[in-house]
Amino acid sequence: MAPKWDTVADALKKADGEEVLLRGWVHWIHKLGKKAFIRVRDHTGVIQAVAEKASLSSEEWKAVKKLTRESSVEVRGRVRSDPRAPSGKEVVATSVKVFGYSPPFPIWGREDVDFLLDHRHLWLRSRRMTAIMKVRETLLSAMREWLKREGWWEVHPPILTASAVEGGATLFEVKYFDKKAYLSQSAQLYLEALIFSLEKVWSLTPSFRAEKSRTRRHLAEYWHLELEGAWYSMEDMMEVAEELVAYAVRRAVEERREELELLGRDISKLEPAFETPYPRITYDEAIEILKRKGFPVSWGDNLGADEERALTEEFEKPFFITHFPKKIKAFYMKEAPGRPEVVLGFDLLAPEGYGEIIGGSEREENIDRLLERIREEGYDPANYEWYLDLRRYGSVPHSGFGLGLERVVMWVTGIDHIRDTIPFPRFRGRIYP
Ligand code: 4AD
Ligand code: MG
Numbered sequence: 001m002a003p004k005w006d007t008v009a010d011a012l013k014k015a016d017g018e019e020v021l022l023r024g025w026v027h028w029i030h031k032l033g034k035k036a037f038i039r040v041r042d043h044t045g046v047i048q049a050v051a052e053k054a055s056l057s058s059e060e061w062k063a064v065k066k067l068t069r070e071s072s073v074e075v076r077g078r079v080r081s082d083p084r085a086p087s088g089k090e091v092v093a094t095s096v097k098v099f100g101y102s103p104p105f106p107i108w109g110r111e112d113v114d115f116l117l118d119h120r121h122l123w124l125r126s127r128r129m130t131a132i133m134k135v136r137e138t139l140l141s142a143m144r145e146w147l148k149r150e151g152w153w154e155v156h157p158p159i160l161t162a163s164a165v166e167g168g169a170t171l172f173e174v175k176y177f178d179k180k181a182y183l184s185q186s187a188q189l190y191l192e193a194l195i196f197s198l199e200k201v202w203s204l205t206p207s208f209r210a211e212k213s214r215t216r217r218h219l220a221e222y223w224h225l226e227l228e229g230a231w232y233s234m235e236d237m238m239e240v241a242e243e244l245v246a247y248a249v250r251r252a253v254e255e256r257r258e259e260l261e262l263l264g265r266d267i268s269k270l271e272p273a274f275e276t277p278y279p280r281i282t283y284d285e286a287i288e289i290l291k292r293k294g295f296p297v298s299w300g301d302n303l304g305a306d307e308e309r310a311l312t313e314e315f316e317k318p319f320f321i322t323h324f325p326k327k328i329k330a331f332y333m334k335e336a337p338g339r340p341e342v343v344l345g346f347d348l349l350a351p352e353g354y355g356e357i358i359g360g361s362e363r364e365e366n367i368d369r370l371l372e373r374i375r376e377e378g379y380d381p382a383n384y385e386w387y388l389d390l391r392r393y394g395s396v397p398h399s400g401f402g403l404g405l406e407r408v409v410m411w412v413t414g415i416d417h418i419r420d421t422i423p424f425p426r427f428r429g430r431i432y433p
Contacts, residue, residue: 009045014089019076022040025073026072026102038064038093039086041127050091060095068105071100075091128420133423135256155198155201158184159206160176167377171185188228189332191228192400196396200230204224206223207222214429219419222422225402228400231398238280241403242276264414265412272351280319282323283325289311299325308356323344331370346359347360356407357407370388
């Protein structure tokens with residue numbers, strides 16, 4: 001049996017005079033003669049404990065005098081309402097036990113980005129990082145719940161792979177016994193194999209991209225939630241994508257309001273995302289909008305972060321862009337009927353400048369066209385023989401998409417850099433801690 005103690009949240013619910021036993025870390029401490037004010041932090045919040053020399057054993061008072069920020073403690077005491085206390089209640093300590101002292105904690109919260117990244121293992125204790133991690137968990141568990149409810153099977157594709165999905169330029173190579181292998185960029189091809197038995201599948205895996213440049217929205221390792229559905233058209237899959245996102249964002253706002261407020265998030269800007277359908281524009285329309293806004297773009301160009309940002313100014317909720325030029329999209333995307341220069345691909349962009357959070361498509365079923373595209377990409381068709389088999393043995397129309405969890409967390413929390421959406425971010429130049 002796990003030992004029993006009260007959380008800070010439990011303590012805040014207690015009536016005056018009730019006893020509590022708290023365990024946590026010293027968030028802040030102020031010593032004043034024969035009194036010490038100790039703010040104790042646990043995973044639910046912070047509460048102030050007041051320790052007085054007269055109420056503690058002499059051993060305990062000695063320990064209190066040595067206490068520093070981030071020491072770990074157990075405080076027994078009684079709850080007392082006090083309007084001056086930060087949370088309206090405090091704990092009058094009757095006993096204080098120290099588990100581990102802390103030398104002066106290196107972080108105060110005003111350090112520069114690289115210092116905080118070097119001390120990430122400690123910075124994770126901050127209320128900011130704690131709030132973001134909670135929002136992240138809520139978003140993911142809401143999505144998992146939605147997928148279960150809608151009948152999608154969770155599956156576990158491999159991470160070590162023999163071939164590229166999203167272009168050779170961002171592959172991480174690893175030594176695989178006496179062969180060369182790669183870290184997976186996307187589980188998609190494996191999910192495509194699994195739809196022939198389970199039909200509606202999804203997976204959550206780390207995906208790896210050797211992004212050469214450092215940007216605010218690219219990680220080298222990110223968590224990728226991918227779906228694949230047999231018999232689904234692009235339009236069907238877009239409906240799945242918007243319902244999934246709308247549900248997760250609503251749940252995050254309902255359950256993590258306090259954390260979002262701590263992060264300074266303007267929640268009213270998230271509310272439009274609760275309602276589906278989301279607007280849809282084609283790539284052609286996107287180019288027209290950008291031209292009108294004075295961007296020097298022409299048809300066939302990739303939409304970069306700046307272009308996406310400009311497009312998001314036109315919408316107050318997430319929106320889709322569909323029908324991209326074939327030459328800027330991956331080999332597996334299906335040609336649009338009657339328009340061989342475009343594919344049935346879609347991106348979902350989050351508003352307020354955040355941009356792409358989902359990329360998906362209907363998949364090419366025609367084996368000859370698929371083979372031609374594999375060759376055009378410069379891939380070795382031998383590595384894709386198994387994938388081509390999926391078109392040989394009872395091929396079905398199907399579609400899928402991938403959602404970058406960190407991209408969604410970034411948007412929902414309203415933070416301006418992807419690095420804080422994940423406990424230990426990986427990007428070029430950063431592998432420690
Ligand atoms: O658009 P992408 O590259 O699409 C695929 O990988 C498809 N195979 C997915 C599929 O259809 N099953 O990536 C999908 C999403 C992007 O929309 C973005 O949210 C996220 O993954 N993403 C990244 N997130 C963080 N860092 C990176 N370097 C990312 N690259 C993509
Ligand atoms: Mg994409």
